[in-house]
Structures are given as C-alpha cells and as structure tokens.
Amino acid sequence: xxxxxVIGTVVATxxxxxxxxxxxxxxxxxxxxxxxxxxxxxxxxxxxxxxxxELVYFVAAREAAQAMPxxxxxxxxxxxxxxxxxxxxxxxxxxxxxSPRDRRRxxxx
Amino acid sequence: MKLxxxxxxxxxxINAPDFDxxxxxxxxxxxxxxxxxxGYLIAVDTVGAGAGETVLILDEGxxxxxxxxxxxxxxxxxxxxxxxxxxxxxxxxTLGAIPKxxxxxxxxxxxx
Numbered sequence: 001x002x003x004x005x006v007i008g009t010v011v012a013t014x015x016x017x018x019x020x021x022x023x024x025x026x027x028x029x030x031x032x033x034x035x036x037x038x039x040x041x042x043x044x045x046x047x048x049x050x051x052x053x054e055l056v057y058f059v060a061a062r063e064a065a066q067a068m069p070x071x072x073x074x075x076x077x078x079x080x081x082x083x084x085x086x087x088x089x090x091x092x093x094x095x096x097x098x099s100p101r102d103r104r105r106x107x108x109x
Numbered sequence: 110m111k112l113x114x115x116x117x118x119x120x121x122x123i124n125a126p127d128f129d130x131x132x133x134x135x136x137x138x139x140x141x142x143x144x145x146x147x148g149y150l151i152a153v154d155t156v157g158a159g160a161g162e163t164v165l166i167l168d169e170g171x172x173x174x175x176x177x178x179x180x181x182x183x184x185x186x187x188x189x190x191x192x193x194x195x196x197x198x199x200x201x202x203t204l205g206a207i208p209k210x211x212x213x214x215x216x217x218x219x220x221x
Contacts, residue, residue, distance in 0.1 A: 001133075001150065001151035001152070001185070001186055002149070002150070002151060003119075003151065031149065032116065032117070032135055032137070032149040046125050046183065047123050047124060047125060049123050057119060057121070057133070057151050059183050059184070059185055060185075061170065061185065062170055062185075063170040063173075063183045063184060063185040064183065065183075066170070066181055066182065066183040067125050067183030071181065078183060080124060080125040080128065080183050081119075081121040081123065081124030081125065081128055081133075082121055082122075082123040082124070083119055083120070083121050084120045084121055084122055085119075085120045086117055086118075086119055086120075086135060087117055087118045087119075087120065088116060088117045088135075089115065089116060089117050089118065089159075089160030089161065
C-alpha cells in the first residue's frame with residue numbers, strides 16, 4: 001500500500017457491470033515524505049468517503065478488487081483508507097524528511 | 110519477501126472494514142546490506158514491530174490473507190518478521206540482490 005493525494009474525480013456513465021455506484025477518483029501517488037512520485041492514476045473509492053484534496057492510502061493489483069462490494073470487478077487500484085496522520089517514529093533521520101515546505105508542496109494546488 | 114525498516118505509522122479512522130484494529134507501519138525498503146533501496150510500503154503489522162527495526166515484508170495478497178485468516182480482505186502487504194541479521198557474500202549486487210559470478214576457484218596445489 002502507498003500514500004496518495006486525491007486530485008480529482010472521474011465520471012463514467014457507461015461502465016462494466018459491477019462498477020455501477022463505484023466512485024472513481026484521480027490520485028497522485030506520493031513518496032513517504034508526501035511528495036508526488038510517479039504518474040497519476042484512477043482508483044476506485046472503497047471507503048466511499050474520500051474526496052479531492054484528501055491524503056489516502058491505496059492498494060494495487062488483485063487486492064484492489066477485493067475491497068469492492070463485488071470482488072469480481074475490473075479494478076486494479078482502490079483507496080482503502082483515509083489518512084489522519086503519518087507519524088514518523090523516533091530515530092528516523094533519513095535525508096529528505098518532511099519540512100513545512102514539503103508539506104505545502106504535498107498539498108493540493 | 111522484502112527487507113524494510115520501520116520509519117513511521119499511518120493512522121486512519123475511515124478505512125475499509127478489514128483494516129479495523131490493525132496497525133499500519135510505514136516501511137522504507139532496504140537492500141541486503143541495510144541501505145535504503147528506494148521506495149517504501151505501508152504494511153499491516155502482524156509481529157509487533159517497532160520504530161527503527163529491520164523487518165521482513167510480505168508483498169503478496171494470497172499469502173497475506175492466509176496469514177491474517179481474512180479471505181476477503183483487500184490486504185496485500187504485511188510485516189511478517191523482525192530481522193536479527195542478514196549475512197551473506199560481501200559482494201552482493203545491491204541493486205538486484207544477485208550475487209556476482211564467483212571467481213573460478215583454483216584447485217589446491219597437489220602435495221605429496
């Protein structure tokens with residue numbers, strides 16, 4: 001699972017059976033300092049409460065479909081939780097730790 | 110499985126039901142020599158790992174669900190062990206973790 005920022009929504013009227021009522025969101029994967037990394041993705045919202053601007057974590061591959069009400073749907077990325085806080089543990093002295101500037105950069109424009 | 114180091118926790122109250130009561134650990138991935146390999150994973154803790162510990166990370170869904178005993182859970186990444194030591198050849202290729210080709214060993218001089 002990885003962190004991501006929700007940056008938009010996708011509306012599709014015609015969908016494969018089983019995906020009716022499933023909310024699709026555009027997400028930007030983040031590194032652990034919450035800086036954007038990699039390309040944006042469309043992910044299904046398995047918690048039904050994520051919205052643009054929120055920090056979430058998502059699961060990829062087959063496990064994404066397991067998060068949906070019908071587990072046999074063509075979904076390969078699913079948001080499975082909304083992040084309240086990422087707590088760095090004591091002793092994390094790796095370079096690139098989060099500074100206030102990083103935090104701002106991680107925010108949605 | 111992968112080697113990682115626990116660098117943080119992820120707190121979440123709104124999540125898929127299968128995550129209720131589970132601890133999420135933020136783990137940097139390591140190469141066999143213990144240096145950060147780039148990248149990280151959020152993993153569900155099954156062993157009580159703590160800050161700064163080197164851990165064994167399982168990143169495969171079927172095994173993860175089997176370990177948790179949760180057949181339908183959308184969980185793929187688990188911390189399944191706390192690493193005491195990694196030993197091996199010194200010249201482990203730190204990118205691919207593939208041992209370099211061993212030098213052909215000369216036969217011991219024949220003594221009589």
